[in-house]
Amino acid sequence: xxxxxxxxxxxxxxxxxxxxxxxxxxxxxxxxxxxxxxxxxxxxxxxxxxxxxxxxxxxxxxxxxxxxxxxxxxxxxxxxxxxxxxxxxxxxxxxxxxxxxxxxxxxxxxxxxxxxxxxxxxxxxxxxxxxxxx
Numbered sequence: 001x002x003x004x005x006x007x008x009x010x011x012x013x014x015x016x017x018x019x020x021x022x023x024x025x026x027x028x029x030x031x032x033x034x035x036x037x038x039x040x041x042x043x044x045x046x047x048x049x050x051x052x053x054x055x056x057x058x059x060x061x062x063x064x065x066x067x068x069x070x071x072x073x074x075x076x077x078x079x080x081x082x083x084x085x086x087x088x089x090x091x092x093x094x095x096x097x098x099x100x101x102x103x104x105x106x107x108x109x110x111x112x113x114x115x116x117x118x119x120x121x122x123x124x125x126x127x128x129x130x131x132x133x134x
Contacts, residue, residue: 041112042105051100059093 035056039049066085070077077085090113097106 038112042101042108044101044105048100048105052097055093055096055100058096059089062089 035049035053038044038052042048042052044052094106094110097109101109
């Protein structure tokens with residue numbers, strides 16, 4: 001159940017990121033552009049880039065599977081369940097990346113993830129605008 005809520009959250013975030021893509025009709029091009037930008041920001045070599053892409057694709061597939069399971073069950077996970085699933089997937093992803101990235105690259109990845117709600121949710125054209133002052 002926890003995983004289901006997280007999956008829904010991840011898919012919503014991915015949908016928002018895709019909506020911001022320069023060409024929303026070409027998801028593959030957007031993903032390639034995103035991976036190129038991430039590779040530049042983390043200073044990845046070609047081998048690392050391929051490995052990171054594989055880890056992130058596995059994470060996305062797992063999130064989609066959890067979302068599909070939640071949808072099929074007809075139940076809605078609680079906010080706490082969603083957070084727990086998110087934290088678990090985040091920890092698993094970081095664990096996988098520790099064998100691929102240097103300590104410096106891993107730290108940069110974590111900063112990007114924290115600043116932009118995950119590597120798939122980071123904004124390819126910079127951070128979002130600040131909230132409007134009241």
